[in-house]
Amino acid sequence: MKTNEPLKNQIFEIIENQIRENNPKETNITYKRLIELGYSKTESKQFMSQYMAIELLDVLEHKKPFNEVRYVNNLKTLPKEPSK
Template identity: 35%
Template sequence: MNQSDPTKTGTAILEAVENQLKANDPPKVKETLNRLISLGISRQESKKYIACALSVEIFGAIKNLEAFNPQRYDQNLNNLPEMPWEDE
């Protein structure tokens, strides 16, 4: 993936979220989508929030040369709509 094209990266992450929703894997993604929608956030914006949580985990794993951490991803999903980087 070309790092200089954030549009392609964003599209790929949103596609990953769609795949997680379709597969219901992890189930927390669908739960989070429903929770965000119940807060009055549109479906599309809710998916963007989830994509943010996923991208934080992906890029954190790459940056720190570690495996994807499903527990940390789960925690970031739990904290939405607060963004994972808002505590930094």
């Protein structure tokens, strides 16, 4: 599947803002944990962006509010990839 670079960049920007603003705090905690596990900064953001994409898709396709609880719980499972 071809990567949509503009969308990927937007999601990375969201992740970077969450890390910088420490909101939700679990984003920063997860990022640091992945780095400590030996993943690069880019790899860590890629992992995290998978879960952000899931939430954004739910918002856009199903008109649901952003589910921060589910997002945070999913971040805690990283580096495990999302199940389909």
